[in-house]
Amino acid sequence: MSQAALKRTPEAPEASESPAVRLRNVTVRFTTERGAVTALDRVSMTVARGGFLTLLGPSGCGKSTLLRVVSDLIPATSGEVEVMGASAAAAREARNIGFVFQDASLLAWRTALENVELPLEVGGGAEHRGARSPRELLALVGLSGREKAYPHELSGGMRQRVAIARALVNDPKLLLMDEPFGALDEITRDRLNVELLRVWENTGATILFVTHSIYEAAFLGQQVLLMAARPGRVREVVDVPLPTPRGVEQRETPQFVELTAHLRRVLETC
Ligand code: ADP
Ligand code: MG
Secondary structure, rough: OOOOOOOOOOOOOOOOOOOOEEEEEEEEEEOOOOOEEEEEEEEEEEEOOOOOEEEEOOOOOOOOHHHHHHHOOOOOEEEEEEEEOHHHHHHHHOOOEEOOOOOOOOOOOOOOHHHHHHHHHEEEEEOOOOOHHHHHHHHOOOOOOOOOOOOHHOOOOHHHHHHHHHHHOOHHHHHHHEOOOOOOHHHHHHHHHHHHHHHHHOOOOOOOOOOHHHHHHHHHOOOEEEOOOOOEEEEEEEOOOOOOOOOOOHOOOHHHHHHHHHHHHHHHOO
């Protein structure tokens, strides 16, 4: 990752501009053999353009379902979903959404660079449309010099970096991340947290990040949205009082300790 001083370059603010994501009373129900499951129950939330919102909650509270609705992978049973002022389907078709999962899901027979290039090929033309080339994106995530490495030659953390670079290749305005660092060791996770914040500052993208780690949620987010399970719903939205850019030393500040204690207390009653 480049150590150069990176300035955040948000989009020009317009008074009438819609938020990056807006959900109004979104309910998602699944029908299973054992009856209906309400994965999300009248969830309303907004994420400002250029914001970083972390979704925190126990397993089964609907975090992944929420990301799937926002990215138009599944429909809402009722309620409204708006992405960049239009429908989730329109945002997906305009390739305004990038997705990173817990498993990097790289193609084993393609190099790091070829994996990052993949979404460009899937889109039809091989010409590059984003502001940064696949090679520049690999540099942005700290993988300069590893372009030709195959996934099995990379560590788990490096594979996730490739997945992040791949998600950024179409210059998405919105990056959805579903527990992307959940399978990594703590030291690697800490490092990638810091680097993800730098990517966020550098790209100006809006990030919606799912985790069940209290520390990760508090460290990354400008806001933390706490969810409760059965049925999945919003408990509380907490503003994170830490300044940006952030470094791991901020985790020792009284504000951070107080914030994580609060998040823990709320989670215990979810
Ligand atoms: P989380 O990501 O917070 O762990 P999920 O969004 O995966 O939670 O799931 C929320 C609830 O919806 C869970 O009870 C889960 O079993 C259920 N669920 C999720 N996807 C499906 C599906 N495709 N069919 C049936 N039930 C589902
Ligand atoms: Mg999940």
